[in-house]
Amino acid sequence: HRYSSASTVSPQPPFTVETNDSATNEIRNIASHLDRLESKALSSQRVVLSEEKTDYMQKLAFCAKLDRALDRRMSSQDAAMRPHAKNTAANER
Numbered sequence: 001h002r003y004s005s006a007s008t009v010s011p012q013p014p015f016t017v018e019t020n021d022s023a024t025n026e027i028r029n030i031a032s033h034l035d036r037l038e039s040k041a042l043s044s045q046r047v048v049l050s051e052e053k054t055d056y057m058q059k060l061a062f063c064a065k066l067d068r069a070l071d072r073r074m075s076s077q078d079a080a081m082r083p084h085a086k087n088t089a090a091n092e093r
Contacts (some may be wrong), residue, residue, distance in 0.1 A: 049057065
């Protein structure tokens, strides 16, 4: 077992937390796998958008989501449009 210490803002002495070496090894293993997932060649090809272009893309994505939501809403409507029945009381006057 290994002991880690972490300082706190309070004037109390730092507390220690007992950590298991297998947990530490597992975290290191996960970190190494995440590092392998990041391709250096692909990272160099990534595009960095300007603030204006980012704003435009966000608006475009929002409009696409809104269109899909409205399409779903309108396609699931089961009400039939019928001509209004004439009010007989209004016709009698």
